[in-house]
Amino acid sequence: MNRPIRSNKIESVINSLSTKKSQGLDHFTAKFYQTCKEVIQIILKLSQNIGEKEILSNLLYESRSTLIPKANKDTRKKTTGQCPW
DSSP: OOSOOOHHHHHHHHHHSOTTSOOOTTOOOHHHHHHOTTHHHHHHHHHHHHHHHTOOOGGGGOOOOOOOOOTTOOTTOOOOSOOOO
8 A cells, every 4th residue: 555545546446346246255235335425434444544554454365256157057066177277
């Protein structure tokens, strides 16, 4: 975090979120953030606090993936093979 974060930057990121994506680790959808603009000030204060203390929560280092089966596929079959990456 080289520069201070500004509320208009947070707002532009929130407005650019896709509403067709699933919820994040916080279990809030993009639509929630876009509707509840008060959350911008909370995120701003949190970001400033993280910057001042130079400490990141361990949650920021986590990720989760959810497999979504394709329609008309038998999900009971296990496939063996190499991961493409």
